[in-house]
Amino acid sequence: MRSVRKKQKNFYKFLKGLVIFSVIFIFVYIGAEPYVKAYSANLAVGVNYACDILVLANLVVIFLYYSKYGKVESFLKDIENELEDAGYYISSREKENINDRCDTICKDLENNGYKISKNFDVKDFSFNVRALKGKNYFYIIKVENLDKNDVLAYLDEMIYDLTSNCFKRKGNGVLCLITDNAQEDAVEISKMITPLGRKGQLKIALAIDETDTGNVYFQGNEETKNKTLIANFVMNCDMPIKDNYIHKEKMPFQLELEKKAEKFTLKDFNNGNFYLH
Structure with a gap:
């Protein structure tokens, strides 16, 4: 790569x-x-x-x-950002349980002019908060002992809700998963950015807010609107993020991704045969 x-x-x-x-x-x-x-x-x-x-x-x-x-330019850039990002980030918020943290973030969103919907269902999945403002979309879900399957399932339902129910085609989305404990396989995909549309007009970033440790897992090494939303509302800080909120040491999964990325070829990408996660 x-x-x-x-x-x-x-x-x-x-x-x-x-x-x-x-x-x-x-x-x-x-x-x-x-x-x-x-x-x-x-x-x-x-x-x-x-x-x-x-x-x-x-x-x-x-x-x-x-x-x-x-077709591959933005994909390569996203991979590079995942590999070069800090291991994780440290929230500036006081420690709270997952219910209080959800209420705190929701209140901040509401105070910043977001239209709030609470406790709604998308097919068979329940979301705690949906906040919409212009082309910015912020979803919150509370999950105990979060794993990879939870992340992927809620990401799919968020995409369905945004595109099919809210008819959004462009903008910046954040899926914030508040948990007491994030399992390793969930952390491994926390830096993943999901682009939608032929030119990636709609991008969704993940943020895992682990309340027991104060750690926030997301891709934060480049100042984009999605990442600024996470810094502002999940971590309660400005972008670019100050060094005292950054754990710079790489996570083990980033080293594994580096090895997998070495196998990248344009031919595999164009044939749809290369997956990083």
Whole structure:
């Protein structure tokens, strides 16, 4: 994965450099064209051809880049963020039981203008809180002894509720799972970001708030709207997160993900045969 990501970054830098150079060259020539023609008509024709070649070269390079990396770019970035993120984060909130923590976060959301729905069902699953504001969507569920199956099941139902019941197609979602104890397999997927839509217009981030320890498990190493929502409402702090709220040592599952990511190939990804989790 690292080698593919490096090639993708280098290709993107080349593409960006070519576009910037071409734009500057063409705009400078537009301003200087009368003087160039006055100096030499043949030179003006040659520069016009050069501009045409630059435009064509840009189109070819852009096509090559997006045909090869267009679908995989955001996926590679998400993997890289998972692997390079801190192990976990430490809540600035006082320790509470899971019921009180849910009430505290819900109150903060309500005070910030979110429309709150409490204790509602989505098919066979019960959610404690749904908070909606513009393109920001925040769901809370209280689960004792949280495991991976709980996380995945509630994530599926949140997606169904957002897309089928609330008709949301774009925005930033957070699934906050408040628990007294998070099992290891739940923590292993806590840094997972779920993009929906052809271009990932709707993204859902997970946050596991473990009240007995004060630990918060989520992907927090890049300032995005989803992660800012988690920092603000789950951890009760600002983004970027201060060092005293960060446990920087990597978790064992991140080292295992690194090994799995080494097997990544574009062919497997395009064929739908590569899964990180």
